Each structure stands twice: as structure tokens, then as C-alpha cells.
Amino acid sequence: xxxxxxxxxxxxxxxxxxxxxxxxxxxxxxxxxxxxxxxxxxxxxxxxxxxxxxxxxxxxxxxxxxxxxxxxxxxxxxxxxxxxxxxxxxxxxxxxxxxxxxxxxxxxxxxxxxxxxxxxxxxxxxxxxxxxxxxxxxxxxxxxxxxxxxxxxxxxxxxxxxxxxxxxxxxxxxxxxxxxxxxxxxxxxxxxxxxxxxxxxxxxxxxxxxxxxxxxxxx
Numbered sequence: 001x002x003x004x005x006x007x008x009x010x011x012x013x014x015x016x017x018x019x020x021x022x023x024x025x026x027x028x029x030x031x032x033x034x035x036x037x038x039x040x041x042x043x044x045x046x047x048x049x050x051x052x053x054x055x056x057x058x059x060x061x062x063x064x065x066x067x068x069x070x071x072x073x074x075x076x077x078x079x080x081x082x083x084x085x086x087x088x089x090x091x092x093x094x095x096x097x098x099x100x101x102x103x104x105x106x107x108x109x110x111x112x113x114x115x116x117x118x119x120x121x122x123x124x125x126x127x128x129x130x131x132x133x134x135x136x137x138x139x140x141x142x143x144x145x146x147x148x149x150x151x152x153x154x155x156x157x158x159x160x161x162x163x164x165x166x167x168x169x170x171x172x173x174x175x176x177x178x179x180x181x182x183x184x185x186x187x188x189x190x191x192x193x194x195x196x197x198x199x200x201x202x203x204x205x206x207x208x209x210x211x212x213x214x215x216x217x218x219x
Contacts, residue, residue, distance in 0.1 A: 047214070173206050
């Protein structure tokens with residue numbers, strides 16, 4: 001493997017050196033993801049799609065733990081790829097389960113959503129002439145997920161009000177979570193611990209609520 005994959009990455013306030021336990025709080029709060037997955041799996045009652053996404057949630061926690069301990073380029077991929085798998089997997093499930101799209105149509109819509117998601121940051125960079133990712137500490141990459149949650153929630157209001165309210169409330173929690181992720185880089189001098197660990201805890205809650213919403217809708 002190219003040596004550059006092992007280059008250290010310092011992305012968050014808590015990390016003061018390249019040591020394995022340089023981010024103990026950021027690392028250990030990833031336990032929230034398998035906890036959320038386990039609670040969701042207990043409620044899933046044989047729901048294969050939800051159980052699969054619960055398994056992805058466990059992998060999200062593992063990948064994030066690796067990044068906050070090893071803190072290099074390859075572990076960064078271990079962090080972000082499972083999150084992307086959950087986002088697009090849940091979007092496909094929402095299209096099929098909440099709106100009744102057939103598998104081919106749900107897949108096509110998910111691919112279109114993925115294309116728009118990948119194109120958003122380059123488009124904003126070109127529009128502003130600046131690196132929007134740098135300005136937002138990388139949080140801009142999650143803006144499409146929030147917009148998708150808002151869109152799904154609003155579209156469900158007339159179809160399934162209870163699920164709609166749950167999804168919209170989850171979008172609000174995700175926005176708060178993303179705010180903590182965004183401000184982490186700018187408050188290191190005042191708060192060396194940072195706020196990224198709150199992203200982990202609240203994001204685990206977001207994933208749990210989404211899995212629960214899909215389970216309840218099916219029931």
C-alpha cells in the first residue's frame with residue numbers, strides 16, 4: 001500500500017498528537033452506534049432491510065473508531081464509506097417503503113440522489129470561488145442528507161403524518177448534530193476537547209430514529 005495512506009490526519013480539536021489514544025472521548029463515544037443498532041434490531045422483528053442497515057450502523061461505529069484512533073488516510077475512508085452506505089441505503093428503503101416505488105425506480109432515484117450529492121460541493125466551490133468543505137469543516141458533504149430527510153418528511157405529511165413528524169424531528173436532531181461537527185475546528189483554543197463527540201452521540205440517535213421509523217411504518 002502507498003505510504004501516503006498512512007500519513008497522519010489531525011482533523012479535530014481533541015487530537016494533540018498522533019498517538020492511538022490521542023482522542024479518547026471521540027473514540028469511545030462511537031460505542032453509541034452499536035448501542036443504537038442493537039436497540040433498533042430488537043424492534044425490527046425480522047425486518048431484513050432494517051436489520052441490514054442496523055448492521056451498517058455497527059460498521060459506522062467501527063470505522064469512526066478506527067479514524068479517531070489511527071487517524072490516517074485509509075482509516076478516514078473506513079469512517080466515511082459506511083456512513084455513505086447508510087445514507088444511500090436508507091434513501092432507497094424510504095423510496096420503496098414510504099412511497100411504494102418498485103425496486104428499479106427506487107434504485108434509479110437513489111442513484112440520482114447520489115449524483116446530486118457528489119456534485120453539490122464542486123458546484124458550490126465553483127459558485128463561491130472558495131473551498132466550501134474547508135469553510136464548513138467538511139460538513140457540507142452531509143447537507144444532501146438533511147435536505148433528503150426534510151423532503152421525505154414533508155412529502156409524507158399527507159400520507160403518513162406520524163412517520164412524517166418523526167422524520168422531520170430527526171432532521172432537526174441531525175442539524176444540531178451537524179452543527180457540533182462544524183464548529184469543532186473553530187473552538188479549539190477555548191474548548192480543547194472540541195464538540196465532535198456530540199456529533200457521534202446525536203448521530204447515533206439519528207440513525208436509531210430512522211431505523212425505528214422504517215420499522216413502525218412497515219408494521
